[in-house]
Amino acid sequence: MNQKAKDLVFHMSAEEFRRHGKEMVDWIADYYQKIESFPVMSRVKPGEIRASLPRHAPQHGEKFEAMLQDVEKLILPGITHWQSPNFFAFFPSNSSFPSILGDMLSSGFGVQGMLWATSPACTELETLVSDWLVEMLDLPQKFLSTSTGSGVIQDTASNSTLCALLAARERVTQYASNERGCDGRLVAYTSAQAHSSIEKAVGIAGIGRKNLRLIEVNEEFAMKPEALAAEIQRDRAAGRVPFFVCATVGTTSSNGMDPVRAIGEICEENKVWLHVDAAMCGTAALCPEFRWIHDGMKFADSYCFNPHKWMFTNFDCGCLFVADRNELIRTMSVLPEYLRNAATESGAVIDYRDWQVQLGRRFRSLKLWFVIRHYGVEGLQHHVRRHVELAQKFTSLVRADKDFELAAPAPLNLVCLRHRGGDEINQRILDCVNQSGKMLLTHTRLNGKLVLRMSIGQTNTELHHVERAWKCIQEAAANA
Amino acid sequence: MNQKAKDLVFHMSAEEFRRHGKEMVDWIADYYQKIESFPVMSRVKPGEIRASLPRHAPQHGEKFEAMLQDVEKLILPGITHWQSPNFFAFFPSNSSFPSILGDMLSSGFGVQGMLWATSPACTELETLVSDWLVEMLDLPQKFLSTSTGSGVIQDTASNSTLCALLAARERVTQYASNERGCDGRLVAYTSAQAHSSIEKAVGIAGIGRKNLRLIEVNEEFAMKPEALAAEIQRDRAAGRVPFFVCATVGTTSSNGMDPVRAIGEICEENKVWLHVDAAMCGTAALCPEFRWIHDGMKFADSYCFNPHKWMFTNFDCGCLFVADRNELIRTMSVLPEYLRNAATESGAVIDYRDWQVQLGRRFRSLKLWFVIRHYGVEGLQHHVRRHVELAQKFTSLVRADKDFELAAPAPLNLVCLRHRGGDEINQRILDCVNQSGKMLLTHTRLNGKLVLRMSIGQTNTELHHVERAWKCIQEAAANA
Numbered sequence: 001m002n003q004k005a006k007d008l009v010f011h012m013s014a015e016e017f018r019r020h021g022k023e024m025v026d027w028i029a030d031y032y033q034k035i036e037s038f039p040v041m042s043r044v045k046p047g048e049i050r051a052s053l054p055r056h057a058p059q060h061g062e063k064f065e066a067m068l069q070d071v072e073k074l075i076l077p078g079i080t081h082w083q084s085p086n087f088f089a090f091f092p093s094n095s096s097f098p099s100i101l102g103d104m105l106s107s108g109f110g111v112q113g114m115l116w117a118t119s120p121a122c123t124e125l126e127t128l129v130s131d132w133l134v135e136m137l138d139l140p141q142k143f144l145s146t147s148t149g150s151g152v153i154q155d156t157a158s159n160s161t162l163c164a165l166l167a168a169r170e171r172v173t174q175y176a177s178n179e180r181g182c183d184g185r186l187v188a189y190t191s192a193q194a195h196s197s198i199e200k201a202v203g204i205a206g207i208g209r210k211n212l213r214l215i216e217v218n219e220e221f222a223m224k225p226e227a228l229a230a231e232i233q234r235d236r237a238a239g240r241v242p243f244f245v246c247a248t249v250g251t252t253s254s255n256g257m258d259p260v261r262a263i264g265e266i267c268e269e270n271k272v273w274l275h276v277d278a279a280m281c282g283t284a285a286l287c288p289e290f291r292w293i294h295d296g297m298k299f300a301d302s303y304c305f306n307p308h309k310w311m312f313t314n315f316d317c318g319c320l321f322v323a324d325r326n327e328l329i330r331t332m333s334v335l336p337e338y339l340r341n342a343a344t345e346s347g348a349v350i351d352y353r354d355w356q357v358q359l360g361r362r363f364r365s366l367k368l369w370f371v372i373r374h375y376g377v378e379g380l381q382h383h384v385r386r387h388v389e390l391a392q393k394f395t396s397l398v399r400a401d402k403d404f405e406l407a408a409p410a411p412l413n414l415v416c417l418r419h420r421g422g423d424e425i426n427q428r429i430l431d432c433v434n435q436s437g438k439m440l441l442t443h444t445r446l447n448g449k450l451v452l453r454m455s456i457g458q459t460n461t462e463l464h465h466v467e468r469a470w471k472c473i474q475e476a477a478a479n480a
Numbered sequence: 481m482n483q484k485a486k487d488l489v490f491h492m493s494a495e496e497f498r499r500h501g502k503e504m505v506d507w508i509a510d511y512y513q514k515i516e517s518f519p520v521m522s523r524v525k526p527g528e529i530r531a532s533l534p535r536h537a538p539q540h541g542e543k544f545e546a547m548l549q550d551v552e553k554l555i556l557p558g559i560t561h562w563q564s565p566n567f568f569a570f571f572p573s574n575s576s577f578p579s580i581l582g583d584m585l586s587s588g589f590g591v592q593g594m595l596w597a598t599s600p601a602c603t604e605l606e607t608l609v610s611d612w613l614v615e616m617l618d619l620p621q622k623f624l625s626t627s628t629g630s631g632v633i634q635d636t637a638s639n640s641t642l643c644a645l646l647a648a649r650e651r652v653t654q655y656a657s658n659e660r661g662c663d664g665r666l667v668a669y670t671s672a673q674a675h676s677s678i679e680k681a682v683g684i685a686g687i688g689r690k691n692l693r694l695i696e697v698n699e700e701f702a703m704k705p706e707a708l709a710a711e712i713q714r715d716r717a718a719g720r721v722p723f724f725v726c727a728t729v730g731t732t733s734s735n736g737m738d739p740v741r742a743i744g745e746i747c748e749e750n751k752v753w754l755h756v757d758a759a760m761c762g763t764a765a766l767c768p769e770f771r772w773i774h775d776g777m778k779f780a781d782s783y784c785f786n787p788h789k790w791m792f793t794n795f796d797c798g799c800l801f802v803a804d805r806n807e808l809i810r811t812m813s814v815l816p817e818y819l820r821n822a823a824t825e826s827g828a829v830i831d832y833r834d835w836q837v838q839l840g841r842r843f844r845s846l847k848l849w850f851v852i853r854h855y856g857v858e859g860l861q862h863h864v865r866r867h868v869e870l871a872q873k874f875t876s877l878v879r880a881d882k883d884f885e886l887a888a889p890a891p892l893n894l895v896c897l898r899h900r901g902g903d904e905i906n907q908r909i910l911d912c913v914n915q916s917g918k919m920l921l922t923h924t925r926l927n928g929k930l931v932l933r934m935s936i937g938q939t940n941t942e943l944h945h946v947e948r949a950w951k952c953i954q955e956a957a958a959n960a
Contacts, residue, residue, distance in 0.1 A: 009859075009862070010855050010856075010858075010859030010860075010862055010863060011576065011577070011863075011939065011940070012576065012577035012578055012854060013577075014509040014512050014513050014577070015509075016577070017505070017508070017509050017512075017577035017580070017581070018505060018506060018509045020577075020581055021502075021505030021508070021509070021577075021580075021581060021584070022501075022502045022505055024505075024581050024584050024585060024588075025497070025498060025501030025502055025504075025505060025584075026498060027585075027588075028497070028501070028584070028585070028588035029494040029495075029497050029498045029501070031588060031589075032494050032497075033494050041597075042597075042599065042600050042601070044600050044601075046596070046600070046823060046826070046828040046829045047604070047828070048600070048604075049600055049601045049604040049605065050604040050605075050607065050608050053605070053608055056612065056615060057612040057613075057615065057616055057852050057856075057857055058852070058853055058856045058857070059856055059857050059858055060856040060858060060859075061853070061854055061855050061856035061858075061859050062853045062854065062856070064578070064581070064854070066853075067849075067850055067853055067854070071585065074601075075601045075605065075846075076601075077601075078599065078600040078601025078602075078604065078605075079589060079591060079599050079601055079602075080591060080597065080598050080599045080600070081591075082589075082590050082591045082592055082598075082599075083589070083590045083591075090592075090598075090818070093590065093591075093592045093840070094590075095587070095590040096491065096492065097491070097492035097493075097494070097496070097497035097500075097501075098492055098544070099587075100497070100501075100584075100587045100588060100590075101497070101500055101501065101504050101544070103583075103584075103587040104501070104504050104505075104508070104580075104583075104584055104587065105504060105507075105508070105551065107575070107579075107580045107583040107584065107587075107794050108504075108507075108508035108511060108512075108580060109511075109559060109562075109563070110562050110563045110573065110574075110575040110580075110794050110795065111559060111560060111561075111562045111563075111573075112562055112570075112573045112795055116526070117521075117522075117560065118560050118562075118570075119522065119558065119559050119560045119562075120522050120524050120526070120528070120529055120558040120560075121522070121524075121529045121554075121555045121556075121557075121558025121559055122558075122559075124527070124528075124529040124530040124558065125529065125530075125533070125555065125558075127530065128530050128533055131535075132536065132537040133537075135536060135537065136537055155635065155838055155840075156838040156839060156840045158837060158838045158839050158840070159837060159838060162684075162837065166684060169686070195816075196814040196815070196816040196819070196839065197814075197839055199814050200812065200814050200837070200839075203811075203814075204642075204646060204684065204685065204837060205684065205685070205686050206649070206685050206686020206687065207686065252816070252818055253816075253817070253818055308840075314587050314590050315590065315592050315840060315842055316840060316842060331683075332680065334676040334677075334679050334680050334683075335676070336675075336676040336732070336733075337733070337923075337924050337925045338570070338732055338733055338922060338923070338924040338933070339676070340923075341922075343526060346526070348526040348527070349526045357638060357639060357642065357680070357684060357837065358635055358636040358638045358639060359636060359638050359676065359677055359680075360573070360635075360636045360638070360788075360795060360796060362795055362796060366555075369547075370547055372537050372538070373538055373541070373542045373546075373547050374492060374541050374542065374544070374547070375490050375541050376490075376537075376538045376539055376540040376541035376542070377537055377538065377539050378490075378539055378540060378541075379489075379490030379540075379541050380490075382489070382490055383490060383491075442818060442821075443817075443818070443820075444817050444818040445817045453818070459491065460491070
């Protein structure tokens with residue numbers, strides 16, 4: 001065997017990739033076409049998938065056919081089908097074929113965009129698409145890269161919030177956290193209904209979780225601005241340093257909408273960083289009629305929403321916007337010799353490694369670019385409107401049934417409902433519909449009561465899915 | 481138009497996806513087959529890519545053909561080709577066709593594996609493959625999920641190190657950082673040659689960057705254990721709290737190998753968390769003859785290496801192993817009502833959201849599983865050995881040229897070299913070879929001197945690429 005042949009012997013050739021890649025494309029298309037035939041929630045028991053697989057890595061390579069067979073036989077039963085139109089759990093993590101195509105291309109290029117120089121297109125397309133989104137959501141101009149801010153694609157809202165929190169910490173310690181640790185006096189604020197990632201970020205940043213104040217909400221599960229103002233005053237009086245407020249536009253439990261304007265005025269007065277977490281609901285602002293959710297956004301220092309939730313872009317793709325990019329860069333930047341390069345030194349480029357926790361990064365903007373171009377603004381608007389319409393239809397079905405009540409306002413695409421019979425019956429309904437395999441719901445607690453969450457946002461969810469889900473819930477209630 | 485047709489009008493159909501998916505597969509295969517025809521480093525100027533693209537998002541959807549054309553015409557010139565066999569810059573971020581296929585499947589499933597229940601296969605395959613890797617690299621048994629520890633797939637070593645640092649912080653504050661902020665007394669240690677991500681993590685965690693001690697290295701750029709011991713003693717005497725040491729197995733600048741055993745003994749004696757960062761070089765331990773790099777690993781509390789660097793698995797895929805999983809979980813866990821579920825309550829399953837900064841996560845183990853199964857252990861060993869062999873061959877070429885010298889030992893696949901003529905000539909060589917488009921090198925500084933880094937690890941790099949690279953460097957030197 002000559003050297004060249006020896007080198008290549010274990011690699012898959014480009015010709016084999018063409019064949020297997022096309023088989024994989026067909027497998028994925030088949031999967032979507034038959035996705036409704038699977039129980040939405042996987043029925044496997046803990047340990048079952050693992051037990052079905054070899055305990056040790058193979059010594060010798062295997063054929064692709066064997067792998068694809070195992071996916072079909074062994075992996076598929078362990079999948080909870082997030083892309084099923086009958087998936088109404090959590091928040092959606094919707095996807096679309098254009099997005100999958102963009103993600104394929106990202107995997108194919110295999111570039112690592114830590115610096116502008118390591119693939120200029122990776123950085124510049126991301127900045128461009130972020131600017132597009134500022135216009136598409138009608139966000140303040142300061143979030144444009146052509147202004148003082150810019151957008152950056154993070155993996156998740158957890159990391160967007162962490163970055164915002166760190167920049168806020170840096171601002172209030174006068175850029176001194178490089179020099180010393182946190183001193184235990186800093187205080188952050190969010191609503192009692194905010195996402196767990198805020199508490200996690202406060203813990204990670206060394207602020208101390210007890211220094212996160214969970215502000216009271218009103219009957220619509222929105223933060224009470226007067227309660228926030230009072231807490232800030234109390235903390236100031238006690239010699240503490242309020243530095244960060246996270247307002248939520250669409251809380252996870254119930255889509256509670258914090259009043260950004262009133263909160264923003266308090267933040268401005270107190271010189272506190274305002275971060276707005278619109279992870280799921282931000283997408284609604286594609287449609288002018290829903291832009292009221294962002295009223296007061298001019299007060300925000302940072303803002304995030306996730307196209308990987310409701311904008312047909314597969315996980316992971318979270319957009320963070322900052323009003324002053326230098327504050328973020330100053331917080332995150334470390335420049336070792338081995339990353340120095342002429343483009344960075346020139347100051348004419350963005351190096352996104354300084355905008356995130358990680359150093360390395362995928363070419364994530366490709367999938368977002370594909371999605372926006374495929375659908376166009378009007379296509380995205382259409383499907384977002386359609387989801388809201390379906391949720392409102394579902395709301396009216398719930399309202400018309402005397403056994404059920406709405407547990408919270410349903411301003412957009414999440415409906416919180418509850419059987420009037422109490423927690424136990426609601427738990428039985430939940431278990432029953434989920435075990436049926438026909439749909440998947442999750443729950444929360446509001447005012448101490450168990451509540452069913454009907455979250456509508458999967459790409460292919462249509463009226464008949466929502467109607468069937470309601471029927472399924474009613475039947476479960478009848479038998480509960 | 482009936483309702484069903486109205487619903488579907490903007491989506492790409494499964495049949496269209498079959499067609500475009502196959503076009504994309506061919507496009508990717510074509511790209512790899514002609515990758516050597518492109519200049520390795522993109523030649524565009526700052527702003528050029530962006531200026532070539534529309535300033536505003538399209539109102540109406542576009543055809544897939546238009547997008548693919550733009551990729552070819554507008555994006556491709558802005559790519560620095562990490563998957564070119566002539567890419568010798570930074571560390572590799574190598575990929576392979578089996579990995580791309582696994583990533584396609586992950587995009588296709590579109591599941592979000594934050595909880596076991598949200599797709600049991602996503603969690604169980606990850607745990608299984610992590611256990612495989614413990615055996616494949618001959619790591620200590622404590623890192624097995626069947627023991628006290630386990631592996632988890634993170635996006636990057638930056639996040640692996642951050643998670644380890646946070647767990648260490650939690651341990652030394654007796655799990656009290658939930659209750660209060662860091663107090664400025666904690667001290668972390670790493671070598672003066674360690675990766676920038678350590679400093680970044682220390683900053684993020686609120687430890688304060690000045691509380692990171694950069695320990696002196698020896699002439700082989702490895703941490704001096706006696707200097708570490710002395711620093712720890714000094715800090716203890718000053719009332720500070722040493723809590724975290726990061727040893728590097730293969731530093732970024734020069735592949736310096738910190739002596740893990742000697743460092744580990746010091747950590748054990750001082751009850752300090754030992755994290756081992758083997759982001760690039762860990763893969764070498766697939767081969768028994770290179771396992772000396774891990775000597776003393778039994779002292780490690782945590783360990784990370786990135787299959788996305790040298791193990792043919794496309795970015796992002798970083799493996800973190802912890803000796804005591806409860807320490808990590810205790811650090812990261814936040815459990816809101818809306819994530820509660822029967823499987824979690826049973827305690828019988830892993831919920832990987834508690835093992836990372838983010839809440840959401842992709843099905844990353846698929847690509848790793850595909851890679852390991854396609855190559856088998858012997859295939860992976862073969863290609864890792866081959867890369868080391870090529871680097872050793874390159875080393876002998878450098879040694880034979882009286883104008884050049886090795887600037888550091890080259891134990892594995894990174895060769896640091898230097899023209900004897902001084903920094904200026906080395907800079908001119910660097911600029912010249914990179915501008916030629918034939919190859920890409922990056923630099924570092926060792927002992928204050930500019931050094932060229934020849935990093936060999938791209939999947940398809942063969943002997944003739946390395947020989948041509950050396951010729952290219954020699955020619956540049958002759959004209960410098």
